[in-house]
Amino acid sequence: MKHLSIELNDLPNEIIVFILRKLYDAEVLYSLIGVNKRLTKITHDSIFTSHLTLTYFSNDFPYPLPDSMLDRFCSQILHEIHHKIKWLTLESTSMQRILRATNYPNLYGLGLYGINVNEAISLFTDDITFTCIVKNQISSLIIDISQDKKQILTTNMNKIIFTRIFTMFTNLQYLDFGPSSIWYQRISFDMPFPTITCLNLLELHICVNYFSDLLYLLDGRFNKLHTLHVNIYHIKYSRSTINSGEKLPNLKCFSLYCDMRTLAYDELIVPFLHRMLNLEILDLHIKVDRYKGFINGNDLKENIINYMPQLNKFTFNIRVFNHISNKINLPSNEDIQYTFKDFKDNQIISCVNLFQEKQFRYCHIYSYPYKMKYYDNISNNFPGGLFKYVHKVSLYDEYPFEHEFFLRIQKSFPFMKELTVINAKPQKNKLYRKSKNDNQDLSIIKYPHLIRLNLFQAHDDYVEQFLVDTDMCLPNHVHLSVNYEVMKMVTENFTRNATRINCEKLRSLYLWGTCEITKHVKDYFPHTHIF
Incomplete structure (x- = not known):
């Protein structure tokens, strides 16, 4: 049969557009503008030109376009x-060149990534960078502050940047300040409070240090705000807490994230929500x-x-710790689950x-499906489910984790x-696992996307569970943290063949409890950086 070759230009417009939408817009424009009139017209469509990303992202970190493309x-x-x-999404090294390249009469949104604090302060002080943009036409802004290795970032600097943003863009309606939610992007509105007022702001995403910073944002200075997503480092009482009982009638959507344990749920969070x-x-x-109680x-x-x-949508992920020393008779998991029988719009899971x-x-x-990127403190009571958004998992229990438990983790957290x-x-079924040759039903566990593995606080059996190749197939380039003496014992002084295959796959190894790494240890990990 004669080989059939179909060129891109032979396809209908609808098919071409469908294919090109799978690619980066920047690559589509760079590759096809000017090829011929038809492809140039297609790539000029608003599908490829209205929201333009002129940077690459890898593991959420921005990289510039190649020089030839730029x-x-x-x-x-x-x-x-x-x-x-x-809309333009840019990274710091090419940002100014792109913004100054031409006029952007219809630009209303900017996403600025990888900008260090000095660049950010200069950017929102000096009008030169934005000479091709009418300031009041920018209504949406995302700014992602990166860590400057030459300068220690402080929340005060972030406060300065935050303040100057509203001075520069007087018609701002949407602001995402620090979408990566990294500690150095947090703001603290401590004394003296900055005089920020924006009557146009409708939606704000922000990371702050304390609950008092949240109260500051809602003291009337953003009185049209209808959507607020806030990440708080710690919810606690402080001298600077603004005690305001004013109602917030314009607020329609509110998201609160805090990963630090708080004692002030009933005293601060509940009254605030009222x-x-x-x-x-x-x-x-x-x-x-x-x-x-729970x-x-x-x-x-x-x-x-x-x-x-x-209220028509309520999602949550709430983890409650109770000390046993109190004498409250706490309910079982079945009792907790029963209290959610009237929550018809969501599937609620309790553990x-x-x-x-x-x-x-x-x-x-928590509400299911679970949308968070982490899942902490998983025990043998883990109810299971599929958690396709979760990338970070921690396991904790006072009862042993057996081989079957790790298989459940494989199925529940595929990414x-x-x-x-x-x-x-120690594991109780360890001898059964060792006799695997006579028990073919015992499957080899695979975590194909695993990058970091911390076994520093794990019993020897779990180190063996992860390193013996008949139990676990580790992917390449894993970073492992483990106690030196445990590693020495499990690998039989770094000579054991059953652990050699997985050990050779390690990209880095953090051995705790030793100051010297001998040659025979290095030889056992030929492709591994040992610390």
């Missing part, structure tokens, strides 16, 4: 399509130390939902654990990149 964009392509561009009488969407992700469905209805008559040695009880309640195992108990 040169052509600045000398030709941007001049041809400048009036069609409505101010949002017209809230329609609520998303809570918090850790709570509580002495009056938070359950009845508690959420009585203390939150009943105060929000307009209750009792940890006698550490003297605390732990209750995790897991980081795993921490905290368990001091």
Whole structure:
């Protein structure tokens, strides 16, 4: 049969557009503008020109376009399509050159990534960079501050940048300040409070240090704000706490994320939520130390939902810690689950654990499907499910994790990149696992996307579980953290053949508890950086 070759230009426009939408817009424009009239017309469509990303992202880190691409964009392509561009996503090294390349009469949105603090302060002070943009036409801004190795970042610098943004862009309606949620992107509005006022701001995404910073943002200076997503480092009482009971009638959507355990759920968070009488969407992700029992469905209805008559979507991920020393008779997992029987719009999952040695009880309640990127403190009571968004997992229990448990983790977290195992108990079925040749049903575990593995607080059996190639098939380029003496024992003084294959796959190895790495240790890890 004669070979059939179909060129791109022979396909209908609809098929060409469908194919090109799978590619980076920048690559489409760079490759096809000027090839012929038909392809040039197709690539001039708003599908490829209205929201233009002129940077590459790898592991959420921005990289500039190759010099040849950047040169052509600045000398030709941007001049041809400048009036069609409505949003630009840029990275720091090429940002100024692109912004100065031409005029952007219809540009309303900017995404600026990888900018260090000095660049950000200069950017929002000096008008030169934005000479090709009318300042009041920018209504949406994303700014991602990167760490400057030559300068220690402070929350005060972030406060300066935040303030100057509103001075520069007087018509700002959407602001995402620090989308990576990294610690050095947090803001603290400590004394003296900056005089920021923006009557146009409708949606804000921000990371702050303390609860008082959140209260500052909602003291009336952004009185049209209807959507607020806030990541707080720590929710606690402070001298600078702004005690305001003013209602927030314009707020329609609120998301609160705090990964630090708080003692102030009932005293600060609940009364604060009562101010949002017209809230329609609520998303809570918090850790709570509580002495009056677990938070359950009845508690959420009585203390939150009943105060929000307009609420139509409520998602949450709430982890509650109770010390056993208190004498409250805490409910079982079945009791907790029953309190959510009237939550018809969401599937609610609960998991209750009792940890006698550490003297605390732990209750995790969350909306399913689970959208967070992490899942902490998984025990043998883990209810299972599919968690395709989770990349970071930690396991903790006072009972041993057997081989079958790690298989459950494989099935539930198919895209897991980081795993921490905290368990001091030896496996009970270890001998059964060793006789695997007579038990063919025992499957080899595979975590294909695993990058980081922390076994520093894990019993020897779990180090063996992950390193013996008949139990676990590790992917290449894993970073492993483990105790030196445990590693020495499991690998039989770095000579054991059963662990050699997985050890050769390690990209880096952090050995705790030793100061000298001998030659025979290095020879056992031929492709590994040892620390």
